[in-house]
Amino acid sequence: MTAAARTGAAEAGPRVTDHRGGVWSIAVPIPDNPLGHTLVHLVETGRGPVLVDTGWDDPDAWDTLTAGITACGFDVTDLHGVLITHHHPDHHGLSARVREASGAWIAMHAADADVVRRTREAEPGRWLDYLVTKLTAAGAPDEHLAPLRAARAEGRVRGLPGQRAALPDREITPGALLDLPGRRLRAVWTPGHTPGHVCLHLEEDHPAQRPGHGRLFSGDHLLPGISPHIGLYEDPDDTTPTDPLGDYLASLEHVARLAPAEVLPAHQHAFTDAAGRVRELLVHHEERLAGLRALLAVPRTPWQLAEAMEWNRPWERIPYGSRNIAVSEAEAHLRHLVRRGLAEAVPGSEPVTYRAV
Known part of the structure; x- marks a missing residue:
C-alpha cells in the first residue's frame, strides 16, 4: 500500500504517514483531549524499528499504535527500542506495554527519569499535602483548597497519575549519538516543557533534498501552531530555585541553530523553517511577559x-x-520576570504578592 493510501484511509485504519527514508508517523489518539492525538514516530534501524514516544495508556491508543506499526510493515514484536522525548502520559504512557510485548528497551533523559521515579514512589497523601501548601502560598482561595483538604482529612487519597509509568532501561545523554545501527540520531537536551525534555536530531540528508541539516523529532518543544505549557516541576525535598521558562527560551535558541530541513513534532503536523517558528515563539513569550508585567502594576499573588x-x-x-496547571504556568513566568529584574516580591506580603519593577 502506498503512503498516500495509508494516510488517506483514516476511517479504514490508523492514520500513518510515510516521511520517507525509513521514518513514519502514527497518529495515536489521546482520550478526551483537544489535541486529538500524539504523533508517534517509527524509525527503521539496522537492529529493528525504534519508536519515538508511544502514546497514551489506553486500549484504543494501543490498538491504533499496533495497527500503525503493522501499516509501516512491521510487527510490535519487531521493536528494538523506545526513545521518550519526555515523561508526559501522552508520550510515555504505553511504553511499559510496548516493552512487555516486544522486549524493547526504553530510553529517557535522567531528569525526566527522576520525575517518573519520584511519582512511582510517592505516597499520595504527602503529595496532596504538598499541593495544598503550594496552592496556599500562591494565594488560592478557600473554595479551591476546601476539596483538597476534605479529601486529605477523610482519607480519600487516590493514586497519583503516572504511578504506573515505566522506568527507563537506558539514559539519553545530551549531545550523544544514540546506539542505532545505520542511523545518525543525536540527542538534544531541550528543558523547559519538562526538565528532561529531549529533541532528537536525525543528522542525515533529507530524503527530498530539502535545504537544511537533517530532520528533528521535536516532541512538544517545537510545535507548528501551539506554544507548550511551561510550568514548575519541583521535588518537595529540593528547594533549589529553577527557571523553566528561561530554560525553554534558551532551548529554543539552541534548536534554531541546528537549522533542520524539517521538523517532525509530536502534535499537529510536520513543518519546515524551524528558525522562523522559533522567532515566532520568542516574540510570543516576550509579548506575554510584557503583558504580565503590565498586570503587575497592581500587586498580585500568583493565583490572582x-x-x-x-x-x-x-x-x-x-x-x-x-x-492548578494555570497557576503553575503563572508562577513560572513570575519566576522568570524576577530573575530578569522586571518584577519583585512585595516585602512582608502573605501570601506573597508580586509587583513590576
Missing part, C-alpha cells in the same frame, strides 16, 4: 495573576484541575 492572564477560555470555564 493566573486569573488575570489570557487563556484559551475564560477563567470561570477553566476546569478545577486545569486551574
Whole structure:
C-alpha cells in the first residue's frame, strides 16, 4: 500500500504517514483531549524499528499504535527500542506495554527519569499535602483548597497519575549519538516543557533534498501552531530555585541553530523553517511577559495573576484541575520576570504578592 493510501484511509485504519527514508508517523489518539492525538514516530534501524514516544495508556491508543506499526510493515514484536522525548502520559504512557510485548528497551533523559521515579514512589497523601501548601502560598482561595483538604482529612487519597509509568532501561545523554545501527540520531537536551525534555536530531540528508541539516523529532518543544505549557516541576525535598521558562527560551535558541530541513513534532503536523517558528515563539513569550508585567502594576499573588492572564477560555470555564496547571504556568513566568529584574516580591506580603519593577 502506498503512503498516500495509508494516510488517506483514516476511517479504514490508523492514520500513518510515510516521511520517507525509513521514518513514519502514527497518529495515536489521546482520550478526551483537544489535541486529538500524539504523533508517534517509527524509525527503521539496522537492529529493528525504534519508536519515538508511544502514546497514551489506553486500549484504543494501543490498538491504533499496533495497527500503525503493522501499516509501516512491521510487527510490535519487531521493536528494538523506545526513545521518550519526555515523561508526559501522552508520550510515555504505553511504553511499559510496548516493552512487555516486544522486549524493547526504553530510553529517557535522567531528569525526566527522576520525575517518573519520584511519582512511582510517592505516597499520595504527602503529595496532596504538598499541593495544598503550594496552592496556599500562591494565594488560592478557600473554595479551591476546601476539596483538597476534605479529601486529605477523610482519607480519600487516590493514586497519583503516572504511578504506573515505566522506568527507563537506558539514559539519553545530551549531545550523544544514540546506539542505532545505520542511523545518525543525536540527542538534544531541550528543558523547559519538562526538565528532561529531549529533541532528537536525525543528522542525515533529507530524503527530498530539502535545504537544511537533517530532520528533528521535536516532541512538544517545537510545535507548528501551539506554544507548550511551561510550568514548575519541583521535588518537595529540593528547594533549589529553577527557571523553566528561561530554560525553554534558551532551548529554543539552541534548536534554531541546528537549522533542520524539517521538523517532525509530536502534535499537529510536520513543518519546515524551524528558525522562523522559533522567532515566532520568542516574540510570543516576550509579548506575554510584557503583558504580565503590565498586570503587575497592581500587586498580585500568583493565583490572582493566573486569573488575570489570557487563556484559551475564560477563567470561570477553566476546569478545577486545569486551574492548578494555570497557576503553575503563572508562577513560572513570575519566576522568570524576577530573575530578569522586571518584577519583585512585595516585602512582608502573605501570601506573597508580586509587583513590576
